[in-house]
Amino acid sequence: MSEYIFKLPDLGEGTVEVEIAEWNVQVGDMVQEEDLIGAMLTDKAAVELSAPVTGRVVSLAGEPGDTVAVGAALIVFSTDNSQPVTEDAAPSSFDIPAADAGQSDNSDAEIVAEPVTPRKILTSPSIRRRAGEAGVDLALVTGSGPRGRIKASDLDDYLASAGSSKPPVSSAELLTAPVTADPVAETTGTVTEIKVVGLRRMIANRMTEANQEIPHFAYVEEVDVSALESLRKHLNDTKAADDGKLTLLPFIGLALARTLAKFPQCNAHYDRERNVIIRHSAVHLGIATQTPDGLKVPIVRDIGSLSVHRLAAEIRRVSGAARDNTAKREELSGSTITITSLGKLGGIVTTPVINLPEVAIIGVNKAVERPTVVNGQVVIRLMMNLSSSFDHRFVDGYDAAMMIQQLKSLLEQPATLFMD
16 A cells, blocks of 8 residues: 655744644545645644645544644555555455355345445634534535635525524434534533633633733723714715725724834834844734634734725725634734724723733723813713733833823824824
């Protein structure tokens, strides 16, 4: 038997090991070259891998949740396809049972039905998770991607057509249904154990590392965004047909780009290995985005070169790509500072954790109308808090306060955002 050992390739950016997210094949499967075989998780994204050869799967490196080192054997193929391969060695011939030895050669041959092999479902881990949460059997979803791959839009269309509704289960079915073990969660009584794998494990590791390594300090300031909200509504009312609606976020991004030109120490990375601070002239803005898989930070690059409408469109695009797992690897790494916002759930104050290797993060709380004293009079103004965190090793408290005050000034006088 000829074997081909497919070793885990170098997935870039210093990756030394990855986590197995899922397998799209199992031992014994016959695959064609370029067929999707599985997905691996780096600390940035899920990377799908295709079969390098045509052959039958002999062995897999592990199960979802296991880690594999770069260069280690990931999957072994038999390229001699004349014999099936299973987890146990399959015999090349079959002995005739003794009870049948005396049968005549002209006895009627037994007709054996060919087993029906279910089609392989090609999709991403996040879509599988969404389908599971919605109670959808992905075998019922028609994929519009290459080789019938199910995309996020395919699942959305299926859910929109009420495909997620489950048929009622009879009491007889409940009594006769086999009990199967959940590979991810094992429930006993009122206690549920959930294995921490995939993106959730990576988030846990990165948050732990950031919290242990960085001496965070927080700075909170309230901002009167009444004039900014008035401008936002005016621009939305007069926008071109092909322009999307503006939120406050792109205005904050533009103000941040202008502010960081004066406070470059906050638009920086700390390279721990070389013990060097790397200051960036361009602002590559990370947008903390909640996705079905967990928190991701897609990037909008060089925001200072973008108009407010273009920045808004890019924020929508990269956030959407992060949610449906179509973001490219380069769109999930390289931010120089991050904005995190919980929108209407933003609360009064938050203490965001810095996104390594950055040295600052800007937290946006919700805007609410509050009574405020202006020129000795109590008036109702639209107020919003900025809750930001800084790495105290490299950003002094004075500089952090001055930076946020500059940001506040630009947001309270939004016309200055568009002045040279």
